[in-house]
Amino acid sequence: xxxxxxxxxxxxxDTITGVDADEVTxxxxxxxxxxxxxxxxxxxxxxxxxxxxxxxxxxxxxEMLRRRIGSxxxxxxxxxxxxxxxxxxxxxMAELPIGIxxxxxxxxxxxxQSGIEASAADLYRGRPFVLCPTRRTTPAAxxxxxxxxxxxxxxxxxxxxxxxxxxxAAISHLPYLLxxxxxxxVGREGQKDDAVWQLAAGGFRDMSRxxxxxxxxxxxxxxxNTQAVATLLALFRMQLALLEAMLISRDDxxxxxxxxxxxxxxxxxxxxxxxxxxxxxx
Numbered sequence: 001x002x003x004x005x006x007x008x009x010x011x012x013x014d015t016i017t018g019v020d021a022d023e024v025t026x027x028x029x030x031x032x033x034x035x036x037x038x039x040x041x042x043x044x045x046x047x048x049x050x051x052x053x054x055x056x057x058x059x060x061x062x063e064m065l066r067r068r069i070g071s072x073x074x075x076x077x078x079x080x081x082x083x084x085x086x087x088x089x090x091x092x093m094a095e096l097p098i099g100i101x102x103x104x105x106x107x108x109x110x111x112x113q114s115g116i117e118a119s120a121a122d123l124y125r126g127r128p129f130v131l132c133p134t135r136r137t138t139p140a141a142x143x144x145x146x147x148x149x150x151x152x153x154x155x156x157x158x159x160x161x162x163x164x165x166x167x168x169a170a171i172s173h174l175p176y177l178l179x180x181x182x183x184x185x186v187g188r189e190g191q192k193d194d195a196v197w198q199l200a201a202g203g204f205r206d207m208s209r210x211x212x213x214x215x216x217x218x219x220x221x222x223x224x225n226t227q228a229v230a231t232l233l234a235l236f237r238m239q240l241a242l243l244e245a246m247l248i249s250r251d252d253x254x255x256x257x258x259x260x261x262x263x264x265x266x267x268x269x270x271x272x273x274x275x276x277x278x279x280x281x282x
């Protein structure tokens with residue numbers, strides 16, 4: 001994600017400095033022109049920056065904000081993150097020194113592959129990029145953040161951190177847990193009959209994709225959004241119970257009447273929101 005940001009912003013920055021603890025990552029980023037310089041020293045990497053973007057796991061970002069990064073930054077530096085949950089991060093941003101222009105951010109995009117080698121300049125193009133205000137978001141900071149998002153060719157969407165976390169719990173964090181539960185369920189069947197894996201195809205592939213996400217990253221995300229995710233899991237159990245009751249009672253008509261509007265809702269969502277985004281990514 002960080003490497004893709006750097007590539008997308010090459011034409012808008014005089015100098016891009018990358019900060020990473022891994023020497024191999026730093027060397028790759030410099031040798032492939034993703035950044036101009038790379039260091040493992042956070043202070044050295046950000047002290048002269050006009051804009052700092054934190055691309056790290058959620059709890060790492062929150063820890064950097066609470067412990068030290070505020071003392072490294074110049075006044076009027078724009079600080080933005082790309083963490084997947086926002087309440088903890090925005091709360092930590094609120095405690096930064098006055099003068100730092102901090103805005104919470106979350107681009108709604110990603111790739112199954114991770115690491116600097118997977119960087120792509122068009123990763124953010126046409127995708128929603130949420131911006132969440134903090135107590136350190138001045139009018140000037142907001143405009144600068146909007147300009148940065150537009151430079152990525154992303155679509156800025158502004159909302160409060162609490163609302164953001166509830167929304168992404170429904171469309172991202174809940175689907176991850178459901179995908180993991182599906183793999184666990186099918187895995188138990190696969191222990192009894194290997195044909196389960198031999199015959200698994202598109203449906204299982206699509207539904208199980210999120211289970212392949214980085215476990216540490218998802219653990220950080222879930223641990224910072226537990227209440228919203230737990231509430232939605234309870235609602236999902238209710239929906240499953242209703243479907244199960246219809247199956248057991250062989251209530252085919254009621255089942256069909258329940259499933260048809262859900263099919264239409266999915267098709268309408270694809271037509272209204274996803275087709276245009278896909279066109280923008282061609």
